[in-house]
Amino acid sequence: MAFSRRNFLKYAAMSAGGTVLADTPFISAEARAKAEGGNVKYVPTSCEMCFWKCGAVAKVVDGKVVKLEGNPYHPQSRGKLCARGQGGIGQLYDEDRLKHPMILDGPRGEGKYRKASWDEALTLVAKKMQAIADKYGPESLAMMSHGSPGDYFTNVLKAMGSRNIAFPSFAQCKGIRDVAWELTFGHKPGTSCERVDLENSRVIVLFGTHLGENMHNSQNQEFAEAVGRGAKIICVDPRYSTAASKSSFWLPIKPGTDTALLLTWINIVISEGLYDKEYVEKYTVGFDEVKEAVQEYTPEWAAQETELPMRQIVESVRELCRYAPNVVVHPGRHYSWYGNDTQRARAVAILNALLGTWGRKGGMWLPAKAKFASFNDGAPAYPPANKPPVIKGDFPFAGGEGVTQVLRDTTITGNPYPIKAWIVAGTNLMKALPDQRLTRKAIDNLDLLVAVDLFPTETVMLADVILPECTYLERHDGLYKISTREAGVAIRQPAVEPMYETKPAWWIGSELCKKLGLNEYAVKGNGMDAWEGRMRRQAKVGTLILISYPSIPVMSLSQIVKNRISQRIINLFLAPFQKKSNCTVMSWKGKALIRYPNMSRLNILRKTCSA
């Protein structure tokens, strides 16, 4: 029987009710493997070549991964992987991978290391961490991470009483944008992916967003489809990018002047009465102030600032308004450009509010939400932070992901207290942070630098202890939620055993807890199966709640995962349990804060708005 999406929905629903799956992608995978004969298996998992977390299926022949495919039931991959995702096999079999733990055997930076056992390396790390915590306080331990490993070392640091944990992807990438949108709409414009309904957009505006060149799989698929069905693209980019080549309007703007263009567009939209009056009246506050604030930003002024033809500035925004609200000004992702980035993102959010795109078909979709009960596997609550963390500095709007440079600068100055140890997991700080000299200076101030990584990056080669993590194709990670237009829960699981002496980050973090005498925070059980045991326990107690607009179905997570984890060749991917959320319904009950640009009062305004 051909396996259609409709069939999957039917059988998935049966499974949730406790019925044995009669036909699922997992069994199909087994059937496929059988049909091919030989020692073949297909392992559904989740790609980690980037944050998009596409569902992937690994074809394994004689214990070797030979092919990766996109999981057709995963909303982030839709049966396809991007070029970087295909590189997962290259990463797995790369000769340059870190193969065993190493301990620095000479001055830092000279690259002299000796091979160590896991026991020796972790004992040394634990001993040094404890000595530093005893001398300077646990707050002198910091962790910086990207991707999955961060969870496991966050656990170690919190258990020790430190909250100095930061993720470069916040300040160096999307955090600026997220803060601006939270201050405007009360929500980020997306977490794992932006809430842009490109599938239905009639006009898509891109500010330096290189769809077609970046790796955001499902979004690129939607963008390609939008171009194919004739959606108009307005591309603001000094470079003639792939997206620019598909655009109706390419605005090769002078770098650094995007906000000038946005302010003028807002002025035109208001002064020509092109905004969504009903939406603005119902869902926003501060319209009159915005109107007054942008009056001075005329097309003549913008033409001078941006070096764009005035006619192009005016005609492009009129074209955008012609199709509103089924249009979207893309929020972008990597946002740290010029220093005025928060205000640029605010202007993008305000323009979307004026056009009424939030919650509208072709605009910004409202996410379906997957929730499951938090699960600590019986671990006690973390002790309170010994001292307040220093991850925000002068950035009061920064979120919990912290500003990595602030941790770095504190490591240099020792003010308000010393930072003496870094665990760096899955990020190359020497490349991720601006000004390498400062990063190196901070590292030179450390008593301990531990690097958890796959490859000998510039940062790894400055570490005192190197702990080799295995690739995503060799390990489990935690259950994770999908909250796109569809909601679900997915899993990452190993396609092959870890190569060399590499280990999953969950194991490294857990063993470190044990070495530090923090057994109650370690994963229960021993060996590489311990994580599966943890997921089984989570499945027993967890309740999965899939929230959609407008229905709120509730089902037991244990029902859903029953008997599946043990099969190993399974996929817990559950997203198609519900219909797509209805993009045409405006469910936003608050109001968009479009006052501009009075940032100092925004917190107060936001509270007023929420009330």
Ligand code: SF4
């Ligand atoms: S977008 Fe590409 S690299 Fe990122 S998770 Fe998906 S397939 Fe992997």
